Amino acid sequence: MQAGGTDGGSHAAATYRGLRSHRTSSALGEINVTPLVDVVLVLLLVFMVTAPMMSRGIDVSLPVANQPETEPEERITVSISAQERIFVGDRPINLQLLEDTVRGMMEGRTHKVVYLRADEGLRYGRVITVVDRLKSAGVDQIGFVYVLPEEKARR
Structure with missing residues (x-):
């Protein structure tokens, strides 16, 4: 075995390849949350716009009354x-x-x-x-x- 032989060089190259592949696989394992936040904000906006319409209820034509408003009774x-x-x-x-x-x-x-x-x-x-x-x-x-x-x- 020589000090600068092929065994030592191939081992270093294999180690470098292992590090490089490890780095790329960890980058692929991360989740990009930006699209998730975009979707959540759009859903929130849709909910805020439609919520007042939902509480309106059934359209009914109410009769007109000639009764004056009653004043609150004195305690x-x-x-x-x-x-x-x-x-x-x-x-x-x-x-x-x-x-x-x-x-x-x-x-x-x-x-x-x-x-x-x-x-x-x-x-x-x-x-x-x-x-x-x-x-x-x-x-x-x-x-x-x-x-x-x-x-x-x-x-």
Whole structure:
């Protein structure tokens, strides 16, 4: 074996050919994502254009009504102070008159809702008594007014 013999040269050439073929095969193994992105963007554009048309529904010729738009009903708020005084709006009222007063306010309303503001230090029984009177007056729903902890911290 000679130092610069054919065995050493052919081995180097074979190694070079192996590297070259390895490089070309790895280049063929990569995925070109540009066409994929193009297709996805076209599909997104088509969806954005057609989506408003799909939510339109069936074409119907609606009748014209002579009814004026109804104005929103004024909120009825009943408050109970820490001293157990009852108020309808800003007006103080006696517990015995609460039922009749609220019943009169409920006449002609479509939504029989009262909002109840009660001091957090009140006895539970006092609040239940007022709720019972409101239910007897024909109130369908009672909304309890409260303050979120973040708002209370700001006060």
